[in-house]
Amino acid sequence: MLKKMRWAAAVLLIVGLNTAVQNVFGEEAKQTEVWSLSQEEQDLINVTNGDVVGDRGKDGVWEFHLYTTDGYIEMTNGELVWVFGYTHAKGSFKNVGEVTTKEQVEQLLEPVKVPSDPIHLFVGEKARITLHNTGMHCAAEHSGINHVAHTIHFHGLDLTPSVDGVPSLPVDPVLEHKSFTYEITPQYEGSFMGHCHVDSFNHILAGMYFPLIIHQDRSKTAYGYKYDRDYTLFLSELSSTANEQLQESGVVHALQDWKADYYLINGRTFTDNLYHPRSVINDPRSRIVAYEDETVLIRIMAIGADHVFALHPHGYHMEVIALDGRKLKSTYEKDTICIASGERIDVLVKIPHFASQRKCLSCNLGAGITIMHDHNLRGMVSTGKYPMGALTIFDVRSKVAQPEAPIKGGKPYNPLEH
Numbered sequence: 001m002l003k004k005m006r007w008a009a010a011v012l013l014i015v016g017l018n019t020a021v022q023n024v025f026g027e028e029a030k031q032t033e034v035w036s037l038s039q040e041e042q043d044l045i046n047v048t049n050g051d052v053v054g055d056r057g058k059d060g061v062w063e064f065h066l067y068t069t070d071g072y073i074e075m076t077n078g079e080l081v082w083v084f085g086y087t088h089a090k091g092s093f094k095n096v097g098e099v100t101t102k103e104q105v106e107q108l109l110e111p112v113k114v115p116s117d118p119i120h121l122f123v124g125e126k127a128r129i130t131l132h133n134t135g136m137h138c139a140a141e142h143s144g145i146n147h148v149a150h151t152i153h154f155h156g157l158d159l160t161p162s163v164d165g166v167p168s169l170p171v172d173p174v175l176e177h178k179s180f181t182y183e184i185t186p187q188y189e190g191s192f193m194g195h196c197h198v199d200s201f202n203h204i205l206a207g208m209y210f211p212l213i214i215h216q217d218r219s220k221t222a223y224g225y226k227y228d229r230d231y232t233l234f235l236s237e238l239s240s241t242a243n244e245q246l247q248e249s250g251v252v253h254a255l256q257d258w259k260a261d262y263y264l265i266n267g268r269t270f271t272d273n274l275y276h277p278r279s280v281i282n283d284p285r286s287r288i289v290a291y292e293d294e295t296v297l298i299r300i301m302a303i304g305a306d307h308v309f310a311l312h313p314h315g316y317h318m319e320v321i322a323l324d325g326r327k328l329k330s331t332y333e334k335d336t337i338c339i340a341s342g343e344r345i346d347v348l349v350k351i352p353h354f355a356s357q358r359k360c361l362s363c364n365l366g367a368g369i370t371i372m373h374d375h376n377l378r379g380m381v382s383t384g385k386y387p388m389g390a391l392t393i394f395d396v397r398s399k400v401a402q403p404e405a406p407i408k409g410g411k412p413y414n415p416l417e418h
């Protein structure tokens with residue numbers, strides 16, 4: 001009887017601990033929701049991290065419907081910046097028909113994001129990607145930005161001009177309330193991006209870009225290298241002033257003086273309020289969580305006017321395995337990755353086995369937090385404030401179960417403060 005009670009207590013303890021860990025770390029909670037899926041669906045989620053994926057029709061072709069629209073994104077200083085970009089139906093890339101009014105945009109589509117959600121494709125599997133232009137719904141009535149056309153350029157894919165997204169070379173861009181379908185079959189795995197190619201300076205910098213990830217198969221490998229976890233960090237510049245001018249008049253005055261006032265990782269800035277829900281470090285897609293012994297793949301991408309990001313992790317060297325979606329013949333190690341607009345750099349970070357590799361008191365930190373930030377320090381200043389910009393963290397955890405994290409004053413646990 002006593003033995004049974006001990007067992008029951010142990011089970012309760014494990015369940016309780018598990019629940020506490022899940023509450024603290026959202027990504028683990030996400031994994032538990034998928035237990036009832038088929039093996040095929042589970043394999044797909046494994047390589048897409050649970051991102052929304054397209055529908056695969058009976059003919060085996062992937063279908064995606066992207067919608068262009070405008071809206072506001074909230075920054076960590078509370079500013080709402082008007083942007084325009086791509087979005088999709090609520091919870092899916094399904095076709096919800098032509099969307100023409102503000103009410104339909106709000107009812108049928110996800111709010112606009114910068115960058116918009118990643119598109120995941122597979123080598124040799126055909127995809128039909130339809131772009132619908134819903135028009136602008138939050139711009140001034142007489143702004144020249146109303147009624148503009150858009151396209152998708154699949155940056156880095158070797159495509160024929162008919163699906164290359166450069167307006168009228170030879171296909172006309174997608175006019176307001178019209179649509180166009182790009183049909184592509186990826187040849188190479190790797191990290192790519194999509195962006196608009198109409199009035200590119202204004203349309204891209206206003207927010208029209210997204211990561212495009214092409215997988216070789218359903219395994220956690222990239223370019224033949226195995227990884228345990230993967231993150232995509234899309235670095236970009238944003239000018240709220242230029243966007244406001246587009247919104248009001250459709251013209252950016254003195255375009256040669258265009259200057260970013262926000263430096264972003266996945267559309268967010270870091271800020272010294274560690275609990276800010278819009279901060280980079282509180283975004284599960286941008287906070288790099290890993291456990292000892294694991295290999296982490298980071299797909300770094302950048303887009304902007306002229307800023308070259310110099311991404312520098314403390315505590316780790318990164319192994320560069322691919323540049324611009326092509327495997328390197330031999331890898332090399334870097335602790336500062338310079339990346340300019342349009343480039344993609346794929347790196348592996350090997351998290352050591354702490355106990356066996358600790359040779360001195362100052363080496364191999366063990367579980368804990370280290371920062372990774374733009375070492376071109378302009379990228380750490382947004383709206384004139386520091387530290388506010390392109391910074392995220394490595395949140396490295398021991399495989400040994402940790403005691404329940406303390407929660408102080410109703411605030412979630414933040415290891416940066418411990």
Ligand SMILES: [Cu+2]
Binds near residue numbers: 151208
């Ligand atoms: Cu456009």
